Amino acid sequence: MIKALRLNAADNVATLLEDAGKGETVLVISEQNETLGELELLQAIPFGNKVALRPMKPEDHLIKGGVAVGKAIKPVPQGQLAHVQNIRSLNLDIPEVMINEIITQMEIEVD
Amino acid sequence: MxxxxxxxxxxxxxxxxxxxxxxxxxxxxxxxxxxxxxxxxxxxxxxxxxxxxxxxxxxxxxxxxxxxxxxxxxxxxxxxxxxxxxxxxxxxxxxxxxxxxxxxxxxxxxxxxxxxxxxxxxxxxxxxxxxxxTPMVDAPISKLLVGIKCGGSDTSSGIASNPSVGLAADKLIDMGASAVAGELLELLGCEHILKERAVTLEVSEKINQLISDEEKRWHVEGTQVETMSVGNSIGGLTTIEEKSLGALAKTGTKPIQDILRINATKLEKPEAPGMYMSETTMLCGGSAMHFAALGCQVILWTTGGAGFNNPIVPVIRVSGNSQLINEDIDIDATGVMRGEDSLENVSEQILKTLEGVINGEKTAIEDFGYAYCSLIQKDQRVERLLSIPAE
CATH class of the missing domain: 3.40.50 (Rossmann fold)
Incomplete structure (x- = not known):
């Protein structure tokens, strides 16, 4: 089963360790390689990208490595890709034109 | 050790x-x-x-x-x-x-x-x-200063190589050695964490000032200087804070004793053992010479597959990228990215290799080929135009 790594107990996202397809179930593991549970992906998520472990509301912080590194700009359901289409920086945003380019190049399914 | x-x-x-x-x-x-x-x-x-x-x-x-x-x-x-x-x-x-x-x-x-x-x-x-x-001696580990840097970073850096090096850095500090990191632009968004780690309010303010100075040098209106690329984001990095956090992970969690300045009037060095930040540049060749000038005997370097090397300060290279890792890399952290290895185990491998290198063993590409000994010179005129304090 494809694995997703949660770096810190406080995190609400895990990082995919391989490319995974829509509807696929992934195994969530801790940084100490303990099994934490299984999760069904709502969309395809490529290697190195993050899946939401819990639902987020707009303005909720994205927590990775125990630290807030962004905030949701729309509801993010559990199992969805948490990335530039639904998350923004807390300090210094990527320009919109670049965000659109990233979404296009990654073929992110945007609802 | x-x-x-x-x-x-x-x-x-x-x-x-x-x-x-x-x-x-x-x-x-x-x-x-x-x-x-x-x-x-x-x-x-x-x-x-x-x-x-x-x-x-x-x-x-x-x-x-x-x-x-x-x-x-x-x-x-x-x-x-x-x-x-x-x-x-x-x-x-x-x-x-x-x-x-x-x-x-x-x-x-x-x-x-x-x-x-x-x-x-x-x-x-x-x-x-x-x-x-020159006489050979058994020196206490307190005489060791380790430079810590990332270069050619990718998704694996923030998850595998940087946290492994961070854990190794924490253990080195506990043993009584010292370590120093730099790359202040890549600490944008990490100021609140650094504030908690700074030993005094004065150090915390100095860190904020020097990060802000570095931001001024790189973010000049009307110029196209990249701090985060489309490639970073396709690789999975969503925000500058996430990128910075990955970069910060290599510095571990220990208190930050000081942030060492490198400029036209001074080059500060660690005065007591512990973890330090510095104005060491994020540009690879120049950073190794900054580490050399600060007195580092060895460098821990996280990367994808880049065989960065310096002729004065031996470089121990750590990679977690299974697509890029090659014979230049000293430490294989790819198991962490496959969910088959732990940061704890990789940090122990780092310390084992480090122990060998500081006792005379060669790194993977020592003696084979080196980066140029680049010397960084910030232009005093530009500094003045950007209103960055000279002292």
Whole structure:
């Protein structure tokens, strides 16, 4: 089963360790390689990208490595890709034109 | 790892290598320096690439002088052409003051290039003799300063190699060694974490000031200087904070004793054991020379597959990227990315390799090929135009 790594107990996202397809179930593991549970992906998520472990509301912080590194700009359901289409920086945003380019190049399914 | 076997220098420092620096104090002396070095094993050429004037080049010359007093350096030969304002003694004086043997040569006073090379070979032989007589000692680990840097970062850096190095750094600090990181632009968004780790409010304010100065240098209205690329985001990094956080992970969790300045008027060094931040540049070649100048004997380097190497300070390379890892990499952290290895285990491998390297074992590509010894020179005029304080 494809694995997703949660770096810190406080995190609400895990990082995919391989490319995974829509509807696929992934195994969530801790940084100490303990099994934490299984999760069904709502969309395809490529290697190195993050899946939401819990639902987020707009303005909720994205927590990775125990630290807030962004905030949701729309509801993010559990199992969805948490990335530039639904998350923004807390300090210094990527320009919109670049965000659109990233979404296009990654073929992110945007609802 | 309580001690390491190294070379006892006259100033009390202990090196893990026993090298001689051949300094071209101006760009015209580069060929002479290289000709002497090519015939003398165990020597490293460092060149002032940027004119023979001193005014405006103080920072670079300062880095050069301090690199020559790195614990891994036994002595130096300083050469200049002789028509500029950087005299050999200006460079040699502070190096000699540390007790290291230093010889100086001025080409136009030696009847030219060929004579200077001939005389240089005679002079450097005396320094080699001195270096070979350097006593070996079992030094306490408190004499060790480790540089920590990432280069060619990708998704695996923030998850595998950087946290592994961070964990190794924490263990080194617990053993009584010191470590220093830099790359202040890549700490944007991490100020609140650094504030909690700074030992005093003064250090915290100094960190914020220097990060803000670095942001001014890189974010200049109307210029197209990248801090985060589309490639970073396709690789999975969503925000600058996430990228910075990955970069910060390599510094571990220990209290930050100080942030060391590197500029035209000063080059601060650690005064007590512990974890330090610094103005070491994020640009690879120059960063290794900054680490050399700060007194680091060894560097821990996280990367994808980049075989970064420096001739003065041995570099231990760590990669977690299974697509890029190659024979240049000393530590394989790819198991973490497959969910098959732990950060704890990789950090132990790092410490084991480090222990070997600080006791004389070669790194994967030591002696094979090195990056240029780039010397960073911030332009005083640009600094002033950007209202960055000079002191």
């Amino acid at each position: 309580q001690t390491f076997r190294g070379y006892q220098r006259e100033d009390g420092s202990v090196g893990i290598r026993n090298l001689i620096m051949v300094i071209a104090a101006d760009e015209c002396a580069e060929g002479i320096a290289r000709a002497i070095s090519e015939k003398t094993p165990g020597t490293v050429v460092v060149t002032n690439y940027n004119t023979c004037m001193y005014g405006g080049n103080e920072e670079m010359i300062g880095t050069m002088i301090n690199a020559a007093t790195n614990p891994n350096i036994a002595g130096a030969l300083v050469i200049n052409m002789g028509c500029g304002s950087i005299t050999p003694d200006l460079v040699a004086g502070p190096i000699r003051a540390t007790g290291r043997p230093v010889e100086t040569l001025t080409c136009i006073k030696e009847s030219g290039t060929v004579s200077t090379i001939r005389e240089g070979l005679k002079r450097i032989a005396k320094i080699v003799e001195h270096a070979n007589a």
